[in-house]
Amino acid sequence: MTSLLTGLNPEQAEAVTLPYQSALILAGAGSGKTRVLTTRIAYLIQSGQASPNSLLAVTFTNKAAREMVARLGTLLPINTRGMWIGTFHGLCNRMLRAHYQEARLPQAFQIIDIGDQQSFIKRLMKALAIDEKAYPPRQIQWFINNAKEEGLRASQLEAHDTFSRKMGEFYHVYEERCMQEGIVDFAELLLRCYELLLQHEALRRHYCDRFRYILIDEFQDTNRLQYKWLKLLAGIGLSQHAAVFAVGDDDQSIYAFRGAHAGNMKEFERDFAVQKIIKLEQNYRSHGNILDAANALIDNNQGRLGKNLWTAEGSGELIRVYNAATDFEEAAFIVEEVKALQAEGVSLSEIALLYRSNAQSRVLEHSLFNASLSYRVYGGMRFFERLEIKHALAYLRLMVQPEDDISLLRIINFPTRGIGSRSLEQLQDDAKQLGMSLWVTALQKCGPGLEQAKVQKGVTGFVALIKSMQQACRDLPLPEIIRYVIAQSGLVAHYAAEREGAERLDNLNELINAAVSFVHESEDDSLISFLSHASLEGGELQADQHQKALQLMTVHAAKGLEFHSVFLSGLEEGLFPHENSRSEANGLEEERRLMYVATTRARRRLYLSFSQSRMLHGQTHYNVPSRFIQEIPDHLLKWLQPKHQSVSNADFSSGWRPTASQLSGVSNAFSSNPVSNASKQITWKIGRTVSHGTFGTGVITNCEGQGKDLRVQVRFNRAGTKWLLLEYANLTLL
DNA sequence: TTCCTTGTCGCCCGG
DNA sequence: CGACAAGGAA
Numbered sequence: 001m002t003s004l005l006t007g008l009n010p011e012q013a014e015a016v017t018l019p020y021q022s023a024l025i026l027a028g029a030g031s032g033k034t035r036v037l038t039t040r041i042a043y044l045i046q047s048g049q050a051s052p053n054s055l056l057a058v059t060f061t062n063k064a065a066r067e068m069v070a071r072l073g074t075l076l077p078i079n080t081r082g083m084w085i086g087t088f089h090g091l092c093n094r095m096l097r098a099h100y101q102e103a104r105l106p107q108a109f110q111i112i113d114i115g116d117q118q119s120f121i122k123r124l125m126k127a128l129a130i131d132e133k134a135y136p137p138r139q140i141q142w143f144i145n146n147a148k149e150e151g152l153r154a155s156q157l158e159a160h161d162t163f164s165r166k167m168g169e170f171y172h173v174y175e176e177r178c179m180q181e182g183i184v185d186f187a188e189l190l191l192r193c194y195e196l197l198l199q200h201e202a203l204r205r206h207y208c209d210r211f212r213y214i215l216i217d218e219f220q221d222t223n224r225l226q227y228k229w230l231k232l233l234a235g236i237g238l239s240q241h242a243a244v245f246a247v248g249d250d251d252q253s254i255y256a257f258r259g260a261h262a263g264n265m266k267e268f269e270r271d272f273a274v275q276k277i278i279k280l281e282q283n284y285r286s287h288g289n290i291l292d293a294a295n296a297l298i299d300n301n302q303g304r305l306g307k308n309l310w311t312a313e314g315s316g317e318l319i320r321v322y323n324a325a326t327d328f329e330e331a332a333f334i335v336e337e338v339k340a341l342q343a344e345g346v347s348l349s350e351i352a353l354l355y356r357s358n359a360q361s362r363v364l365e366h367s368l369f370n371a372s373l374s375y376r377v378y379g380g381m382r383f384f385e386r387l388e389i390k391h392a393l394a395y396l397r398l399m400v401q402p403e404d405d406i407s408l409l410r411i412i413n414f415p416t417r418g419i420g421s422r423s424l425e426q427l428q429d430d431a432k433q434l435g436m437s438l439w440v441t442a443l444q445k446c447g448p449g450l451e452q453a454k455v456q457k458g459v460t461g462f463v464a465l466i467k468s469m470q471q472a473c474r475d476l477p478l479p480e481i482i483r484y485v486i487a488q489s490g491l492v493a494h495y496a497a498e499r500e501g502a503e504r505l506d507n508l509n510e511l512i513n514a515a516v517s518f519v520h521e522s523e524d525d526s527l528i529s530f531l532s533h534a535s536l537e538g539g540e541l542q543a544d545q546h547q548k549a550l551q552l553m554t555v556h557a558a559k560g561l562e563f564h565s566v567f568l569s570g571l572e573e574g575l576f577p578h579e580n581s582r583s584e585a586n587g588l589e590e591e592r593r594l595m596y597v598a599t600t601r602a603r604r605r606l607y608l609s610f611s612q613s614r615m616l617h618g619q620t621h622y623n624v625p626s627r628f629i630q631e632i633p634d635h636l637l638k639w640l641q642p643k644h645q646s647v648s649n650a651d652f653s654s655g656w657r658p659t660a661s662q663l664s665g666v667s668n669a670f671s672s673n674p675v676s677n678a679s680k681q682i683t684w685k686i687g688r689t690v691s692h693g694t695f696g697t698g699v700i701t702n703c704e705g706q707g708k709d710l711r712v713q714v715r716f717n718r719a720g721t722k723w724l725l726l727e728y729a730n731l732t733l734l
Numbered sequence: 735t736t737c738c739t740t741g742t743c744g745c746c747c748g749g
Numbered sequence: 750c751g752a753c754a755a756g757g758a759a
Contacts, residue, residue: 061748089749113749186749221748255747357745362750379747413735420735536749556747580745594746617744618750 004043004075008036015245015278016040020049020212022234022244022272024219024265028309029294029600030285030562033247037215038068040245042075050213056084056233057215058091062537064217064560065090081523084211088226089186092193093532096184099203103196106182108400108528111535115385116406117141117185123409124177127432128170135166143167144174148187149259151194151225181437182401190225197232208235212242219248219268223259227267236271244272250305251298254556254594257584265305283309283600285562287316290602293632298596300631301589309600318638321629322609327360327570330611331367334567337607338373338550341565348374350564352551354598356576359616360569361552368550378553382538383514388495388504392511393534395489396482399470400528403437412438412462415494419458427459439463465489478525479515486511555598566602571610572623595628608637612688612699622699622715624689689734690714692724697734 005013012032015025016039027033041057044050059065065087069080084091093111096103112120121137121144147157154172159165178184184192197204214234216222222230235241246268253262268274283291291309298304324330338351353364353375361377368375383389391414394407402408413419431441446460469488473481486492486508495501495508518533519525551563555576570576576595581587599606610625629637688700690712698714710726724731 087749093749111749189749257745258747359745359750416735418735538749554746559747578745615750 004039009282011278011280012036016043020243022274023276024269024274025247025278026305026307027247027249027280028307030283031280032284037217037247038071041072044213045076052078052083054210054212056211058088059217060087060221062087089189090536092189095193099196102200103192109182109184110397110401110404111532112183112185113535120406140167140170144171145187148191149223149225151228181403181405183404190229194225194229207233208238214242215245217247219246220250220253220262220265221255221260222264224261227264251593252597254590254597256590279307281307281309283311285603287313287604289315289318289636290599290606293319293636294596294599296633297631301592317605319636320607320640321637322640324609324611327363327611327614330569330609331364335367335371346564348548348550352563353567354555354558355569356555356578358554373550375550375552379557384534384538386507388507389511391491392486392508395485397531398466402439405438408438415490417458417461478519478527478530479512481527482512482515555594558601559597562601562603564603565605567607568598569609571608571626571629573626574623576626624697624699690731691734692731
């Protein structure tokens with residue numbers, strides 16, 4: 001018993017050993033959250049308070065779930081396989097599979113990802129002759145998912161205008177078609193599971209009796225439906241309810257834009273009669289200066305639950321800030337610094353390059369590639385999203401759930417078997433008339449009937465192919481099924497014949513390997529189970545995982561990770577904080593939390609960089625430095641100079657604002673040399689940040705004229721874009 | 735049916 | 750800029 005608790009600080013130990021009650025653990029970044037969570041589980045089991053069966057632990061990502069299971073395995077000599085540890089979606093899927101009849105789902109219901117959902121919606125819109133211009137599919141998708149995440153069915157929606165009424169009507173048709181085809185989207189997994197528990201009292205009681213202990217990670221990221229699901233499962237309203245151990249950090253809530261409701265923390269306190277809120281504030285990750293910066297930054301947000309990170313270690317290095325002229329130059333700077341770090345002995349895999357949006361990675365990748373630095377970009381195409389894999393999965397899905405039109409359409413003519421658009425249209429028309437799935441329609445046409453002559457050879461062949469696959473695979477083990485299907489479907493032959501199909505062929509073989517490891521790791525090794533796994537796990541590409549490579553990812557993707565050194569690039573207004581956040585309620589605060597997450601990823605060294613000009617969406621943007629840099633106290637920052645810039649030049653200005661450190665270091669160059677008339681042509685150039693008495697700060701976006709007619713166009717942060725005559729405007733360079 | 739041109743549109747994330 | 754969908758020509 002003592003061994004579990006050794007090394008824990010008093011707050012951590014208190015959390016781990018809490019008696020039977022619901023509790024909220026406010027766990028700051030790097031405060032040992034995962035350790036507390038897993039040790040809590042181990043403690044409950046080891047002390048005999050709970051059996052592995054009576055526990056349920058829920059996370060947001062598969063990665064977090066895997067990590068929890070792995071750590072638990074090292075703490076306790078128990079079989080973690082059958083335990084209910086997983087993501088919200090994974091656990092809901094599990095429950096729905098177990099009670100598919102009560103949930104009114106086919107046994108082999110298939111889970112569609114957002115891509116499938118998108119094409120499904122488009123197809124449905126086409127069939128209903130809905131104008132894609134007036135109702136963008138993206139928006140409809142967003143509408144449906146949002147409604148579901150609020151726990152709302154189409155029948156429960158209120159429409160105040162034609163637009164939302166039309167959306168609601170479409171949602172209704174969408175629901176029906178999903179049922180008909182036996183497909184379930186991500187949000188539906190949760191909603192269906194919620195309704196299952198809500199409508200089947202006996203079932204609810206069964207699970208409430210069973211799960212006496214529920215643990216939730218990243219609680220600030222739960223949406224309204226997930227919270228409602230939790231309340232049902234925990235038995236709120238019943239005579240006795242489960243002890244819920246919720247771990248979260250309101251300062252790291254960065255998913256409000258997709259429905260996360262950090263207010264759930266407050267509601268949790270009330271609904272679960274929480275008596276104990278434990279704050280974990282000691283940080284074991286970063287040096288003091290980094291934490292001070294993060295604390296100062298987040299202090300600008302209102303209505304926080306309140307938390308201040310501290311460390312027992314020293315303050316460490318200052319945060320390095322770099323002002324680049326162009327995004328290209330910013331990338332060059334990063335490359336140089338990475339090389340220097342490498343020379344100091346820091347492993348490439350311990351260095352992260354973070355950015356606000358994926359579009360920013362290209363310039364960086366380009367420079368890294370030219371410098372022959374190996375890097376790995378996260379968040380790209382994932383294994384199960386690759387085209388060839390989706391094709392293979394579509395065949396497999398069709399075998400277990402042939403009424404899945406999405407899958408049928410994907411592969412009915414791939415590889416090509418002479419089913420052109422004509423015959424496909426015919427089939428779809430017939431299906432619509434019969435009100436049946438494409439598969440059933442095709443079956444009828446091929447069956448011992450009258451119209452056989454009319455039926456395309458291709459369709460008959462396709463039906464026969466699928467049927468023979470079903471037959472042949474009946475008793476094969478999972479990996480063999482996949483081997484058989486990718487061969488018989490013609491996929492292997494197709495890619496073997498293709499000029500650049502070698503990699504796709506490799507991936508198809510990799511799918512067999514994935515099935516082999518799935519069989520080893522999972523207790524249910526059926527095809528249906530594997531298909532769920534493929535849908536729920538994006539499947540990070542395993543390759544190069546251990547290879548030493550620089551880590552490139554968005555700030556969102558970096559949550560939960562830590563690195564020796566972190567580069568945070570593109571710190572510009574409009575980019576970070578993102579332009580769109582201005583129009584969203586509390587958008588700026590969410591951006592600030594995102595910045596907080598980014599800074600707290602670094603253990604030892606943190607770089608912040610911004611660029612005066614940047615290529616985005618095919619045009620050059622001129623942005624002012626991010627306000628987030630200003631929100632970090634001066635004394636924590638160290639401004640770096642571009643190497644090529646001469647200090648004696650009047651154009652010199654390493655920062656957009658003189659700082660204490662800057663002035664003390666290079667005071668002669670800056671303070672004794674006010675901008676002279678002679679240098680104006682050089683100084684007032686596009687991209688420079690300027691300040692105006694009434695309009696405030698802005699960026700020069702254009703200029704024209706000469707001498708005293710020299711005019712510049714300035715885009716001000718608040719006052720909009722204006723042309724100003726330099727002679728009168730009294731602009732100051734920052 | 736395939737291939738190539740043209741046009742449109744774009745944020746961040748996960749299951 | 751670049752990914753991707755749609756439409757025309759071979």
